[in-house]
Amino acid sequence: MKKNEYFISGIDTDCGKTYITGLLAKQLKNSGVHVITSKLVQTGCVGVSEDIIEHRRLMEIALLPEDIDGTTCPFVFTFPASPHLATEIDKRSIDFEVIRSAQKKLCANYELVLAEGAGGLMVPITENYLTIDYIKEYNLPLILVSSSKLGSINHTLLSIDLCLQRGVYLHTVIYNQMPGDDTTIASESFAYFKRYLDKHSPSTQLLHGDNLDAISLGF
Template sequence: MKGKVLFISGIDTNVGKTYATGILARQLAAEGHTVITQKMIQTGCTDISEDIEMHRQLMGIPFTEEDKAGLTCPYIFTYPCSPHMAAERDGRRIDLSVITRATQELQKHYEYVLLEGAGGLMVPNDFHSLAIDYIREQNYPLILVTSGKLGSINHTLLSLYACRQQGIQVDSVIYNLYPHTDQLIEDNTLEYLRQYLRHEWPDTHLRLLPEKSSYPPHSEMAIPTE
């Protein structure tokens, strides 16, 4: 078996990638699929990936054997910053082939591997490679997480433009409803993106990520698709 890898990125940092990844994994599992999440590079942590920990909480499962073996987060750095800077501060080097091999090992055992990136598409892994370069080279379909905060239209369209230029398939755009900022801007942003995707990216799904406060700890959650 060779599982399908979906890469989850966002229009910026702190846009809801981790919640989207965990809830989508839970949804796939509820549909009867075998699914595992992976964090490409984690910064701002020491022994364990806080994002993997959140994934497991949202999925309602304990740490897996793959988590304990380090396959689901090959690189963890201490300083909360971009991967290239975090690796440099810790005196280490990121070898992207290590991440690729870990993902391939997970693909042998799961139907889906949800690979969460760090920050947005243009985040540098090192001084020679950006996240978007890695996605293109691996030919991974992308799930792009956005929100209704002011500026999201610009950031979303720039991200989609970059994907088109790089020939990256955008499986879906997830619109994060949390946290609330300005209802008028949120509603307008959602409607604009809905129309934009319909005309410019007709094969890309638009999904709504429920509010954080509505995530019950032990019930099925789904990300509705429009």
């Protein structure tokens, strides 16, 4: 298990995983951990990954040299779509050896690397290679971001079960409660996730998004 590289994915596209990634990195940084975030693949922008820019804003630091030279996100595509489609439209391919080389460099220079994916676990990076395939191939512990919006229970349980079926180590589920969402529903959803994880994946941590300092990553 790669103890200093964690993969962060979400139950869908708008669950707040970029926000949680940046906020978690900030809290770890403030607690003395030499941490950096990365982005597997970015679509819908040019230049430096817009999610990396948001991570640094949340961490309250400037862009790092590794951001400027593309180490934290080697592949950025202009079309805002699933990576497999964005690569086709931009007429460029993704080289996973480049991605892994970049990640190894970050792991060598930082105590902890938080690698954010694109969308959810079943998002195709290429035609025949899904996000969960990448997580499984490189044996990365997964932090899954859920949310309080309608439909999140279904999406979260499907993601948990997929991890169990594929043999992916689901380290933590983070419940990101959205502003304005019904507090009664949010409270019961969180409680339901706790009961479900206790039964089906008891080693998985469940945290609320406003309690990220309780996460246990070995630091």
